[in-house]
Amino acid sequence: MALTLVTGGTGHLGRDIVDRLVRAGSRVRVLARTPGVRSNVEWAAGDLAAGAGLQDALHDVDTVIHAATFSPIARRGGIRPIDFFRSPSAVDVEGTERLxxxxxxxxxRHFLHVSIVGLDEATLPYARVKLAGERLVRASALSWSIVRAMPFYYLLDRLLAGLSWLPVWPVPTTRFDPVDTSDVADHVVTCAFDGQRGVRTEIGGPEALDLVAFARQYQDARRLHRRILPIDLSETKARGMGFVASQGVRGHLTWTDWLRRNSPEA
Structure with a gap:
C-alpha cells in the first residue's frame, strides 16, 4: 500500500487531512517534533526548521502532503506590530527547501504543497514567506501540486475573540471568504490522488462577505454587544493584507454553522 507523509499533521488542517486519509484506508505517516499517541498512523520524529529526521520520514513515501507552516499570528491568535515587519522563515522556506x-x-512521486489565496499581491511578511516557499515548490524537479486556500475560520475566531475586551471594534469593510479546515482537507486529499498536477483550483468558504458581517455574526453567536466601526480600505491595501475573495471551489460549512459547532457551550 502506498504511503503518504503529512507534514503539519498535528495542526488544525493537518488533523483533518490525516482523518480523511485514514478513513479512506490509506497508509499515513505524520512528521512531528513530538510523536503523538494516535495508533492508526505511523509517526516520524523530525523538525523541518532544523532539518532533523527528514530522510527517515520520507523512506518508502509515495506522496507528500506539505501542510506545515509557522504563522506567529495564528499561533498567538492576534496581530502585533512586529508582524508588519518580519515573519520567521525557518519552516516555510528553509524547511520546505530541505523537504x-x-x-x-x-x-x-507527488509533492502537494498547501498555500494561501492571494499571495501574489499580499505584502505582509508572513505572506511573502509563504510565497517564497511556494516558489521553491514550483521550481522543483519533483512532480508537484499547489493548493491555495483562504484563511481558516478558527483563525478568524481567534482574531475576533482578541477584540472582545474593546468597547468599539475597528473592522475593515473589505470582502473575503474564509473557510473551514474540514472543507480544505477534502479538497486537498482529492487533489493529492486524482492524478492531476500543477497549480490546482483554489478553495474558499461558501460566503464572500465583508468583515463587518462576519464580525456581527460572531457577536450574535457569542452574545456580545460591541459597537463596530467600519473601516474603508482601498482595494490595493485590502489585497496587500490578504483580504481577497477566492475564485475557485467553495467549501460547504458556513461561518454561522462553524460558530454554532464551536460554541463554548457545545
Whole structure:
C-alpha cells in the first residue's frame, strides 16, 4: 500500500487531512517534533526548521502532503506590530527547501504543497514567506501540486475573540471568504490522488462577505454587544493584507454553522 507523509499533521488542517486519509484506508505517516499517541498512523520524529529526521520520514513515501507552516499570528491568535515587519522563515522556506531536496532523493512521486489565496499581491511578511516557499515548490524537479486556500475560520475566531475586551471594534469593510479546515482537507486529499498536477483550483468558504458581517455574526453567536466601526480600505491595501475573495471551489460549512459547532457551550 502506498504511503503518504503529512507534514503539519498535528495542526488544525493537518488533523483533518490525516482523518480523511485514514478513513479512506490509506497508509499515513505524520512528521512531528513530538510523536503523538494516535495508533492508526505511523509517526516520524523530525523538525523541518532544523532539518532533523527528514530522510527517515520520507523512506518508502509515495506522496507528500506539505501542510506545515509557522504563522506567529495564528499561533498567538492576534496581530502585533512586529508582524508588519518580519515573519520567521525557518519552516516555510528553509524547511520546505530541505523537504523538497530529501523528497527528490527519496523518489517521492507527488509533492502537494498547501498555500494561501492571494499571495501574489499580499505584502505582509508572513505572506511573502509563504510565497517564497511556494516558489521553491514550483521550481522543483519533483512532480508537484499547489493548493491555495483562504484563511481558516478558527483563525478568524481567534482574531475576533482578541477584540472582545474593546468597547468599539475597528473592522475593515473589505470582502473575503474564509473557510473551514474540514472543507480544505477534502479538497486537498482529492487533489493529492486524482492524478492531476500543477497549480490546482483554489478553495474558499461558501460566503464572500465583508468583515463587518462576519464580525456581527460572531457577536450574535457569542452574545456580545460591541459597537463596530467600519473601516474603508482601498482595494490595493485590502489585497496587500490578504483580504481577497477566492475564485475557485467553495467549501460547504458556513461561518454561522462553524460558530454554532464551536460554541463554548457545545
Amino acid at each position: 523538497l531536496a530529501c523528497a527528490e532523493k527519496a523518489g517521492v
